[in-house]
Amino acid sequence: MAARAKPKLAVWKFSSCDGCQLTLLDCEDELLAITEEVRISYFLEATRKAEKGPYDVSLVEGSITTPHDIKAIRDVRKNSKVLVSIGACSTAGGIQALRNFASVKDYSRAVYAHPEYLDTLTTSTAISDHVRVDFELRGCPINKHQLLEVLGAFLNGRKPNIPQYSECVECKRNGIVCRMVAKGTPCLGPATQAGCGTLCPGTDRGCYGCFGPAEGANTAALAARLAHLGKDDGEIGRLFRTFNANAEAFRKESQSHG
Amino acid sequence: MPGVDDPKTVTAALDMAGLDALIAALAERGYRVIGPMVADDAVVYDEIASSADLPAGVGDEQDGGRYRLRARGDGALFGYTVAPQGWKRLLHPPRQKMFAARRQDGGFAILPPEPAAAPMAFLGVRACELAAIGIQSRVFGDEAAGDPGYRGRLARSFVVAVECAEAGGTCFCASMGTGPQVEAGFDIRLVELAGHDRHVFLADAGSAKGAEMLSGLNAPPAPEADRAEARRRVSAAAGAMGRTMPAATARRLGEHAEHRRWADIGKRCLSCGNCTMVCPTCFCTTVEDVTDLKGEHAERWRTWDSCFSIDFSYIHGGAIRNEVRSRYRQWITHKLSAWHEQFGTSGCVGCGRCITWCPVGIDITEEVQAIHADGKGR
Ligand code: SF4
Ligand code: SF4
Ligand code: SF4
Numbered sequence: 001m002a003a004r005a006k007p008k009l010a011v012w013k014f015s016s017c018d019g020c021q022l023t024l025l026d027c028e029d030e031l032l033a034i035t036e037e038v039r040i041s042y043f044l045e046a047t048r049k050a051e052k053g054p055y056d057v058s059l060v061e062g063s064i065t066t067p068h069d070i071k072a073i074r075d076v077r078k079n080s081k082v083l084v085s086i087g088a089c090s091t092a093g094g095i096q097a098l099r100n101f102a103s104v105k106d107y108s109r110a111v112y113a114h115p116e117y118l119d120t121l122t123t124s125t126a127i128s129d130h131v132r133v134d135f136e137l138r139g140c141p142i143n144k145h146q147l148l149e150v151l152g153a154f155l156n157g158r159k160p161n162i163p164q165y166s167e168c169v170e171c172k173r174n175g176i177v178c179r180m181v182a183k184g185t186p187c188l189g190p191a192t193q194a195g196c197g198t199l200c201p202g203t204d205r206g207c208y209g210c211f212g213p214a215e216g217a218n219t220a221a222l223a224a225r226l227a228h229l230g231k232d233d234g235e236i237g238r239l240f241r242t243f244n245a246n247a248e249a250f251r252k253e254s255q256s257h258g
Numbered sequence: 259m260p261g262v263d264d265p266k267t268v269t270a271a272l273d274m275a276g277l278d279a280l281i282a283a284l285a286e287r288g289y290r291v292i293g294p295m296v297a298d299d300a301v302v303y304d305e306i307a308s309s310a311d312l313p314a315g316v317g318d319e320q321d322g323g324r325y326r327l328r329a330r331g332d333g334a335l336f337g338y339t340v341a342p343q344g345w346k347r348l349l350h351p352p353r354q355k356m357f358a359a360r361r362q363d364g365g366f367a368i369l370p371p372e373p374a375a376a377p378m379a380f381l382g383v384r385a386c387e388l389a390a391i392g393i394q395s396r397v398f399g400d401e402a403a404g405d406p407g408y409r410g411r412l413a414r415s416f417v418v419a420v421e422c423a424e425a426g427g428t429c430f431c432a433s434m435g436t437g438p439q440v441e442a443g444f445d446i447r448l449v450e451l452a453g454h455d456r457h458v459f460l461a462d463a464g465s466a467k468g469a470e471m472l473s474g475l476n477a478p479p480a481p482e483a484d485r486a487e488a489r490r491r492v493s494a495a496a497g498a499m500g501r502t503m504p505a506a507t508a509r510r511l512g513e514h515a516e517h518r519r520w521a522d523i524g525k526r527c528l529s530c531g532n533c534t535m536v537c538p539t540c541f542c543t544t545v546e547d548v549t550d551l552k553g554e555h556a557e558r559w560r561t562w563d564s565c566f567s568i569d570f571s572y573i574h575g576g577a578i579r580n581e582v583r584s585r586y587r588q589w590i591t592h593k594l595s596a597w598h599e600q601f602g603t604s605g606c607v608g609c610g611r612c613i614t615w616c617p618v619g620i621d622i623t624e625e626v627q628a629i630h631a632d633g634k635g636r
Contacts, residue, residue, distance in 0.1 A: 030551070033550070033551050033552065034551060036551075036552070037551045037552060148551070149548070151551060152548070152549055152550065152551050153549075155551055155553070156549045156551075156553045158547070158549065161546045161547075161548065163567070163569070164567075164568070164569070165531060165564065165566070165567035165568075165569070166528070166529070166530040166531060168528075168530040168531055168532045168535070168617070169530070169531045169535060169562075169564060169567070172343065172352070172531075172532060172535030172536065172562070173352035173353065173535070173561065173562055174352075175302075175343065175347060175352075176298070177297070177298040177299060177300040177302065177342050178325075178342070178532070178615055178617065180323075180617050181323055181324060181325050181614065181615055181617060182298070182299040182300050182325045182326070182342070183299055184324075187617070189530070189617075190528040190530035190532075190617050190618075191528065191530075204298075214530075215567070215568045215569075216529055216568060216580075216582065217528075218525075218527065218528045218529060218582060220525075221525065221526050221527065221528055221618055222528055222617075222618075224618075225323070225617060225618050
């Protein structure tokens with residue numbers, strides 16, 4: 001094979017906690033291999049060196065919450081051949097999208113001594129609400145193996161193997177005994193996209209929906225089951241309103257409770 | 259392969275020491291012994307070392323979408339019904355590497371396969387589970403396109419079946435004609451009698467391998483009274499099942515493709531795929547190719563898939579089963595009707611797992627009953 005020029009990788013941050021970018025640094029064993037295959041051109045969390053675009057692959061973390069973000073994400077898009085949004089903030093607006101259901105004015109008055117210095121939007125939204133995105137990698141935070149899979153797929157010109165079916169499929173493959181059936185623990189797994197590696201069901205907890213709605217999620221039927229298990233309307237609404245509160249299926253479900 | 263020959267031997271009575279001798283003899287012959295044990299609020303099948311690992315005195319309550327362990331009040335080791343997942347996990351693993359390859363001279367070279375894993379001995383296989391293994395071995399046993407992996411694993415396995423003395427809450431094997439009597443497909447069949455004064459396991463051989471193993475244990479013959487008691491319990495279990503499958507309608511679901519019940523199910527079903535994952539006969543897989551970052555090493559993996567995923571029906575241009583109702587209909591129409599044409603039997607053995615482990619308790623027997631009762635069903 002002819003030696004290929006190392007593709008340039010950039011990692012961007014918008015409104016977020018940095019957890020997803022950290023996942024890249026967390027790829028300890030594979031990090032060396034990554035740096036052999038790509039040129040890390042822009043990744044402030046890892047290095048101060050910042051090269052100019054265009055970039056071959058941009059990983060974008062975080063949601064759009066300020067007028068400045070809107071301008072910045074357009075620049076990133078313009079300078080990137082492939083743009084992959086990573087994590088619940090960038091694919092759905094993140095936990096900060098709770099503002100979409102409340103008044104930002106009230107929030108900022110409660111939190112800041114001088115809210116007048118803030119220049120913020122009234123909503124927190126996904127990257128794909130503003131620019132074209134080539135792939136959305138879900139999770140709060142993203143899963144390291146899935147990140148490597150997506151990078152490997154783009155570097156090798158193949159389709160990433162990232163399923164969109166429910167977390168239950170992952171539970172069953174991993175041999176986890178269903179928490180909801182065997183214990184009555186409320187679980188969002190049947191409506192949540194697989195990918196976390198059964199972190200919660202594997203440690204005796206119900207799924208919190210970190211990977212966002214599964215394809216065709218039937219949230220209404222799940223909500224009815226949660227009620228049957230003893231959750232009241234307010235609790236059901238709050239279950240759907242966390243890291244992926246603004247993902248359409250979860251947003252609609254939470255709005256029909258409490 | 260279990261069940262290929264049927265030597266007539268006398269029923270032996272194993273006591274607890276005899277059962278342990280059986281487990282030890284299997285381990286000694288190089289088998290990984292898999293049996294029931296309590297883990298994660300359930301009786302699951304996993305590697306065991308002795309009878310001490312077995313779920314003594316543990317039973318289960320099962321209903322649609324609900325499973326709980328309960329204390330039986332006796333010392334029975336096989337007093338539960340079926341585990342959340344069956345032996346499918348072991349014979350048809352959720353993830354299998356088909357091959358690995360390395361880039362070489364402008365092409366690629368297939369790497370040598372990994373050595374086969376140790377043979378397995380299954381302790382506590384129920385009648386419905388034996389039937390399911392029989393079905394999967396037909397599915398994977400096609401002469402032209404068989405699956406050497408599945409057939410090899412089964413051929414090298416040692417099967418110790420245990421007849422059910424009680425029906426579980428969601429069982430309907432009697433109406434599928436697959437149990438609770440264990441008739442074929444085993445190396446050794448056990449019936450447990452856990453009384454106040456004595457605890458024995460009546461043992462019969464079902465193959466030459468089983469007969470040879472049993473005779474090595476030097477257990478005394480079982481008295482006729484014990485054998486009569488065992489028969490009585492098994493037929494009581496057969497009569498105690500709360501669910502039945504309307505056979506004729508189940509066979510002809512294809513004639514009811516536009517029944518309004520499907521839309522009704524579509525509202526309740528989560529399309530989560532649990533039913534297909536736990537079903538001991540569901541065999542569908544998808545194939546994924548993975549590469550390392552460099553593109554030097556590639557692997558092909560086969561993983562369990564489900565007709566409840568949208569990608570499953572993806573053909574050029576899009577998926578053809580976009581609605582939940584059509585996915586559920588596809589699942590049970592294949593399982594209960596089309597399976598007959600394809601493999602010569604129903605694809606359902608009546609184990610009840612899809613009912614118990616459905617998070618919303620959708621009941622395959624109830625859905626077919628509803629279509630049946632409508633008068634359109636015959
Ligand atoms: S524990 Fe939750 S995610 Fe896992 S199978 Fe049960 S309902 Fe599905
Ligand atoms: S369809 Fe349900 S009851 Fe029938 S074999 Fe499968 S899991 Fe068991
Ligand atoms: S029938 Fe139950 S287990 Fe099967 S996909 Fe629907 S909700 Fe999930």
